[in-house]
Amino acid sequence: MTYDSEQMTPKISDLISYGEAISPDTLVSVLSERFYNEPELDALPIVKDGYPYGLATRSKILTTLAIRFGFALYGKKPISVIADMTPMIVHIDESLNGVLDKAMARDFNDIYDEILVVDDEDKYVGRLSVKRLVVEQGNYLASSIAQRELAIARAKEMEKLDAVKTSFMAHITHELRSPIGAIIGFSELLQMRHNDGKRDDVPKYLSLLSSNAQNLRAIVNNILDLSKIEAGRMEIHSEEFSLCELLAEVLETCKVLAGDKPLQIEIDCPDPSIKLQADRIKTRQILLNLASNAVKYSDRGIIVISAEVTDQLHLAVKDTGIGIKKENLERLFTAFDQLEDAKTRRFEGTGLGLTITRQLIQLLGGAISVESTYGVGSRFDVSLPCTTKPKLKVAS
Ligand SMILES: Nc1ncnc2c1ncn2[C@@H]1O[C@H](COP(=O)(O)OP(=O)(O)OP(=O)(O)O)[C@@H](O)[C@H]1O
Ligand SMILES: [Mg+2]
Numbered sequence: 001m002t003y004d005s006e007q008m009t010p011k012i013s014d015l016i017s018y019g020e021a022i023s024p025d026t027l028v029s030v031l032s033e034r035f036y037n038e039p040e041l042d043a044l045p046i047v048k049d050g051y052p053y054g055l056a057t058r059s060k061i062l063t064t065l066a067i068r069f070g071f072a073l074y075g076k077k078p079i080s081v082i083a084d085m086t087p088m089i090v091h092i093d094e095s096l097n098g099v100l101d102k103a104m105a106r107d108f109n110d111i112y113d114e115i116l117v118v119d120d121e122d123k124y125v126g127r128l129s130v131k132r133l134v135v136e137q138g139n140y141l142a143s144s145i146a147q148r149e150l151a152i153a154r155a156k157e158m159e160k161l162d163a164v165k166t167s168f169m170a171h172i173t174h175e176l177r178s179p180i181g182a183i184i185g186f187s188e189l190l191q192m193r194h195n196d197g198k199r200d201d202v203p204k205y206l207s208l209l210s211s212n213a214q215n216l217r218a219i220v221n222n223i224l225d226l227s228k229i230e231a232g233r234m235e236i237h238s239e240e241f242s243l244c245e246l247l248a249e250v251l252e253t254c255k256v257l258a259g260d261k262p263l264q265i266e267i268d269c270p271d272p273s274i275k276l277q278a279d280r281i282k283t284r285q286i287l288l289n290l291a292s293n294a295v296k297y298s299d300r301g302i303i304v305i306s307a308e309v310t311d312q313l314h315l316a317v318k319d320t321g322i323g324i325k326k327e328n329l330e331r332l333f334t335a336f337d338q339l340e341d342a343k344t345r346r347f348e349g350t351g352l353g354l355t356i357t358r359q360l361i362q363l364l365g366g367a368i369s370v371e372s373t374y375g376v377g378s379r380f381d382v383s384l385p386c387t388t389k390p391k392l393k394v395a396s
Pocket of ligand 1: 322352353
């Protein structure tokens with residue numbers, strides 16, 4: 001179906017039936033016989049020397065013939081005697097809406113009569129079914145409304161994606177630039193110390209070089225993880241492992257991250273004999289992302305990392321840190337979004353940690369929830385499907 005460029009409605013040239021026409025001399029008996037025998041035939045245009053002359057419609061011819069005048073009287077007369085000799089005629093380039101308006105303005109009995117279409121020389125081209133025009137216009141309106149809504153939704157989606165991409169590029173470039181700049185800077189300083197033989201600062205520079213390289217690796221890993229998850233290429237590898245050992249590992253990393261902050265970090269582990277059958281690497285990553293946030297966003301107080309096993313694995317990370325404002329809780333899992341307090345650049349990070357955490361949890365079939373009071377602290381709860389060894393008796 002083609003549409004006219006201005007209004008985008010269907011063109012009437014696409015809707016024309018280019019069927020047969022009859023001459024004005026066709027006998028009424030011949031045509032009535034055809035109407036009797038061809039139930040699909042609704043009307044036949046009457047054309048003389050290529051020009052429209054009249055219209056013979058099934059209902060009118062048959063009722064006129066049978067009820068009012070009788071076949072015997074009119075059977076042998078030419079069709080022009082009882083046909084509609086002033087049919088509606090339109091030019092082939094008229095708009096669908098215009099044609100429909102005219103058709104609907106006709107006398108009630110004629111509304112659904114077919115319309116004859118002519119070309120620039122007023123010669124007969126074909127006929128239009130009003131019923132079809134109405135259906136086409138209805139379809140067009142329905143599809144144009146749906147298409148417009150789809151187009152608006154797509155445009156909004158694209159805008160959102162674009163904004164996310166732009167902020168991603170700005171953010172990532174910045175995040176990558178700082179450790180790269182530091183690595184280059186410290187390498188040059190080390191080179192200078194190597195040349196001038198002053199070795200006092202070398203251990204400090206080496207340690208800063210290493211921590212910046214690790215930071216860079218973490219950022220790149222985060223970006224790679226996220227794109228892998230979003231491309232659906234992240235796979236689940238289930239293995240058997242000790243839950244308490246995993247918690248202890250996370251605790252050690254958190255202690256290193258906390259440095260000399262006055263933070264008390266504790267783990268609350270269930271029975272040490274419990275072995276889980278689950279994806280250890282992803283479970284560790286989820287826990288570490290939450291625990292490292294707790295360390296990052298707390299200056300003092302207590303952090304508790306706890307686990308509980310029922311029919312699922314429940315993990316919780318509780319801190320007494322800066323907390324999150326109620327209005328920011330929804331944005332928490334949005335990629336590259338650091339909340340205001342974090343944006344002051346007191347805290348480094350990509351704003352990807354929680355996004356990846358939630359995606360990993362979804363991939364594993366689990367759920368995450370958060371409760372937080374601004375200025376008081378936060379608690380993140382995760383539940384993940386798992387099996388245990390030995391099998392636990394779950395209280396009903
Ligand atoms: N425990 C928490 N306490 C207070 N605010 C938090 C806490 N965890 C997350 N946030 C807020 O949520 C934002 C998003 O956290 P997320 O872990 O996704 O990113 P990030 O820590 O800034 O960077 P990344 O984890 O990629 O290094 C943080 O910038 C911070 O504002
Ligand atoms: Mg984080």
